[in-house]
Amino acid sequence: MIKLENVSKSFGDKVILDGISVQFERGKTNIIIGPSGSGKTVLLKSVVGLYDIDGGQIIYGDVVFSSLNIGEKREIRKQIGMLFQGGALFDSINVEENVMFPLDMFTEYSIEEKRDRVNFCLKRVKLENANSLFPSELSGGMKKRVAIARAISLNPKYLFCDEPNSGLDPKTSIVIDNLIKEITEEFDITTVVNTHDMNSVMEIGDKVIFIHHGEKAWEGTKDDILHTNHDDLNDFIFASPMSQRLRKFLGR
Amino acid sequence: MGILYHIGRYFLFLRKVFSKPEKHIMYYKQAIREIENLGINSIGIVAIISLFMGAVITIQTAYNTTSPFLPPYLIGLAARDSILLEFSSTMVALILAGKVGSSISSEIGMMRVTEQIDALEIMGINSASYLVLPKIIAAMLFNPLLTLISMGIGISGGWVVGEFTGIITTEQYLEGIRYAFVPYYITYSLIKTVVFAFVITSISAYNGYYVEGGAIEVGKSSTKAVVFSSVAILMFNLILTQLLLT
Numbered sequence: 001m002i003k004l005e006n007v008s009k010s011f012g013d014k015v016i017l018d019g020i021s022v023q024f025e026r027g028k029t030n031i032i033i034g035p036s037g038s039g040k041t042v043l044l045k046s047v048v049g050l051y052d053i054d055g056g057q058i059i060y061g062d063v064v065f066s067s068l069n070i071g072e073k074r075e076i077r078k079q080i081g082m083l084f085q086g087g088a089l090f091d092s093i094n095v096e097e098n099v100m101f102p103l104d105m106f107t108e109y110s111i112e113e114k115r116d117r118v119n120f121c122l123k124r125v126k127l128e129n130a131n132s133l134f135p136s137e138l139s140g141g142m143k144k145r146v147a148i149a150r151a152i153s154l155n156p157k158y159l160f161c162d163e164p165n166s167g168l169d170p171k172t173s174i175v176i177d178n179l180i181k182e183i184t185e186e187f188d189i190t191t192v193v194n195t196h197d198m199n200s201v202m203e204i205g206d207k208v209i210f211i212h213h214g215e216k217a218w219e220g221t222k223d224d225i226l227h228t229n230h231d232d233l234n235d236f237i238f239a240s241p242m243s244q245r246l247r248k249f250l251g252r
Numbered sequence: 253m254g255i256l257y258h259i260g261r262y263f264l265f266l267r268k269v270f271s272k273p274e275k276h277i278m279y280y281k282q283a284i285r286e287i288e289n290l291g292i293n294s295i296g297i298v299a300i301i302s303l304f305m306g307a308v309i310t311i312q313t314a315y316n317t318t319s320p321f322l323p324p325y326l327i328g329l330a331a332r333d334s335i336l337l338e339f340s341s342t343m344v345a346l347i348l349a350g351k352v353g354s355s356i357s358s359e360i361g362m363m364r365v366t367e368q369i370d371a372l373e374i375m376g377i378n379s380a381s382y383l384v385l386p387k388i389i390a391a392m393l394f395n396p397l398l399t400l401i402s403m404g405i406g407i408s409g410g411w412v413v414g415e416f417t418g419i420i421t422t423e424q425y426l427e428g429i430r431y432a433f434v435p436y437y438i439t440y441s442l443i444k445t446v447v448f449a450f451v452i453t454s455i456s457a458y459n460g461y462y463v464e465g466g467a468i469e470v471g472k473s474s475t476k477a478v479v480f481s482s483v484a485i486l487m488f489n490l491i492l493t494q495l496l497l498t
Binding site for chain 1 (some may be wrong): 274276278366367368371372373374375376377378
């Protein structure tokens with residue numbers, strides 16, 4: 001479980017996050033939604049410590065992560081897997097070496113044990129026989145799957161996904177969404193997904209947090225979204241012309 | 253943001269770079285790779301430049317020593333001392349600042365904008381140390397060898413051009429390069445090379461590491477890396493010459 005208490009962050013005079021308090025549940029897919037520029041990515045990067053917050057607290061389990069020094073934060077980060085928007089695979093090494101990288105760095109496994117683990121992770125994301133390919137030879141969806149395999153190679157307690165479906169077609173998006181959901185439940189980890197894809201929200205969201213103008217504007221389940229009267233959230237959900245017609249039909 | 257800001261951030265960056273490695277064997281493997289990338293792959297360009305540099309120095313020295321009171325072997329002596337004292341260390345360092353410096357800066361810069369550095373940090377790895385320390389070590393270990401190669405090829409280039417153009421005979425040239433030889437010049441040159449290697453790799457890495465934006469900013473950081481490294485090389489050249497030769 002991860003708890004945020006009054007988290008705020010500014011860049012210069014511009015307030016990006018304004019007193020956000022929220023709890024990300026273990027074994028669940030916690031989804032952060034919001035329009036572009038609302039502060040979702042800054043929130044996610046603050047939670048993993050890539051940005052230092054200006055105020056409030058970020059608590060992992062019972063450890064106040066935001067008060068730790070950089071060395072102590074690195075210890076917590078070894079329990080974190082993260083899927084970046086573009087995959088962030090190391091392009092000078094192949095798929096196998098990418099997935100093996102955290103194992104090389106932090107375990108004393110033999111090469112056979114590491115290979116077994118890599119093959120298990122790649123099989124888990126349905127990417128067998130791709131070991132020797134380089135990132136430049138992979139499609140967008142394959143890159144995301146390799147990034148997920150790398151993220152789970154060390155059995156993380158926490159999984160963060162920044163826009164996992166950006167640049168993917170709807171079918172591949174569903175594959176990635178389902179993978180995230182399955183992995184979350186299978187390994188009982190705390191997953192936080194940052195997206196503005198409503199299909200993902202309705203597909204895999206256990207808990208949904210709506211960020212608007214740097215504040216937490218709404219929190220609930222995916223079922224609650226269907227019945228909410230929150231204007232900003234409804235504006236966000238029913239933004240496209242097609243959904244606007246649906247909104248009219250629903251009378252919201 | 254002034255120069256003091258960058259100097260301060262550069263030293264904080266170096267502190268990050270020189271902090272304790274997570275796993276020594278990974279750094280060792282990375283350093284071996286960097287020796288190939290930054291060192292072995294530079295032998296060709298260093299050899300070509302040194303050959304022509306030695307040849308030009310010899311021709312220019314011959315052109316300026318037309319007095320019959322000056323013995324011809326002085327051409328070899330002047331070529332040797334110019335190559336040992338200055339050209340093989342400083343000139344080669346400036347060339348490497350262009351080749352290696354821009355490569356380091358753009359590689360690390362691209363890793364920054366494609367979030368690969370963030371990915372390393374999220375894994376709990378000190379990205380500055382993992383990416384930069386092996387490069388610094390590789391360059392500081394291998395560049396002295398490049399300097400020695402440059403010295404050998406530069407002096408050979410002088411001999412080749414002297415022999416083929418007839419401005420100096422092989423015997424006179426050999427006498428010149430043996431005459432009043434001071435072995436300390438080589439030590440002095442190697443000390444400079446090690447310092448220049450550190451300057452090139454650390455300044456270039458610094459410029460790449462703090463890139464913000466996209467491809468254009470990566471290109472700009474690469475240019476800055478070359479400019480700042482070159483200026484720093486010239487400054488340290490002056491300081492080290494004053495310290496080591498007077």
